Amino acid sequence: MIDPRPSLRTVLERLAADGLATADVVAESARVLAAAPRRTPWYLTALTAIGAWLAALFLLAALMLLLNLVSTGKPPFLGIGVALVVAATFQGRTARTLFFAQGALAVSLAGQLTVLIGVGDAVHGASGIEDRLWISGAALAQAVILHFLYTQPLHRLLASLLALLTLVVMFAERRWDAATPLILKSYAGALALALAALGGGAWTREDLRPVGRAVGGALVVALCVIMDQGSGHGGGLGWSGGALLPGLGDPLGIVVGAALILVLLRAAGGPASVRREPVALALAGALALTLLTDAGVLTSVLLCVLGLAADDDLAWVAGGITLPFVLGHYYYSLQVSLLAKSGALAASGAVLLVAAAYLARRPWAREEG
């Protein structure tokens, strides 16, 4: 397929011709890019991450067995975990081969989990809620510290993901009874807003991209947990219990919808862009989605939009893969008769087809497409 984007050389030469850059901008850029860290293709990142996770599990199991065997009292999990993380940081910074870099990743993951076990062990005996708050706080603090210590994006991604998923596990604890859904949904809402803040522009900063991806992944997992917990009583994602217009009674959906609108506005170039027809239509569509669907559908669309806005295929693909599932869940959890459901399906499909036909006739669509 032909890539519609201009080459970097073309862009730089045009900048120089417009007086926005110096004449030697091309040579200067070549020098900077030659020295810049080389980017790892996504499939290699995935392969490395899978290997590191597996190795970390083996290391962690060996460590736990060893501590159990040699220590007479309480094993010093916290100290050992910190030592492992420090060693991994040092090794990660000095590693010259992929083997040692991957080893650092595995040791780091094992260390991070050991630290969290150590924190849980240290506060054991406190009430269930305090216990979990301590572990959650430690996970977050650990991720923030490691973000600055680690220089490699995959380290940052896994550290952030571990912390954010730990929070999902902690908040999903049913011991908090009636407050559990509220806490989980508040957390998911906070993740959606963080995603909007990161993706609205800052995601283009390479150092924040792994954090953005981790936040997106944690948001999807949090929504899955909410769906799972709600599925037992037909609650679905919203507070409105699967009503036909869940957006009206679902604060989480409204928060994710607001995040979607924020990202669209930032991607379009700010509030002034609302006057442009495509932007106005996109915002109207986002508003309609917020009112008519639930947080799951909105999250998938948000990931797709972020992927397009921040030039990140991983986010785009994640949104595309989750969309059929969340849409299926949305229609499945509608508390209406089968006849009404078939009508809702056909009507919403027809609306989308009419919208596609209408948009295809707009002058800007014909120019762009």
Added chain:
Amino acid sequence: MKNAVDPLDLPADAATLATLRAAGVLDARAHAAAWAMLVRPPRWWRWVRRLLLGLGTCLVLAGAVFFLAYNWADLGRFAKLGLVQALLVGCAGAAWALGPTRLGGQLCLCGAALFTGLLLAVFGQVYQTGADVWNLFAAWTALALGWVLVADFPPLWIAWLALGSVTWSAAWQQALEGAQPRSHQEALFVGLAAIAVVGLVAYEVGRRRGLAWLADRWPRALLVLAVVGWLACPIFALIVDPGDSDLFGTASCLAYVGVLVLGDHLYRRRELDLPALAIGALSVCLLVVTLTGKLFFEMLIDRSSRDEWAWIAFMLLEGLVTLTVFALAGRGLLRLARASGEGAPNAGRAAGGGGTP
């Protein structure tokens, strides 16, 4: 294999512009002007159009199926058959009107393929024949092929291959499994892999002939994943429990090795496709970790005693093996990526994000 590529000749992307901005090569104004040149709108519109058409079609079709299900008991047999046939003819007519190779027409042909199966199911319900389910799927697969051939639409091809796989699984369960003296679990996987191989061969032949609608590479990755995944399943079973193996187990091992050799030739030497190679590498790594795990377990662990030192040694060895095989695979792929220019800072939107892990 491609030669090393100058990053300046690759498409500009947001991350590269951010790198140049951070290095002070571009100031804020120049960065904003460069950002505006990235020509993203076509991608936006293309996505929105596909989303609206794809989702719209799926929802309308689902609505029609739900409507039939709701009124099923009240409908006479002629109404049942007539309604589904009307929907089938409607989809085919719409595809003809819109153009069978345009996106709208292709989606209508997907609907036609779906209603073909539904018509067969309704027929089977109205005129009870006592046939197995796999007969229905086999007929559906055969009849849907016509729509698939007309559509030139990779998602429909993939769906059709998935339908073929379901047919084979159902046939294996209902017709073949009971007829065999032993349960040939491996035969199921080899058959599923064979279906994916047929799809992959068709895809490669089509690409070689320059069919424009096969320009996307995602179907290849999906088919390679299916071939390697299905062939690896019996090998995992063979490693875990070698005593339960038979001729199909050996055949799947040989087929797996053959697929790897052929894949290496096709996707490393003839046309570099790193995601396809990475899928093969991942399967090999997982197989090696499983095999060594089994060997170490047999060597170190004495089931009659609780020797925790042996378990520790087992875990450490497995961790080391995991690190080694994944690092070796990663190193090989990284070299290929660097040589092809894929490791350059702006070498693709799909990059995993940042430097060497």
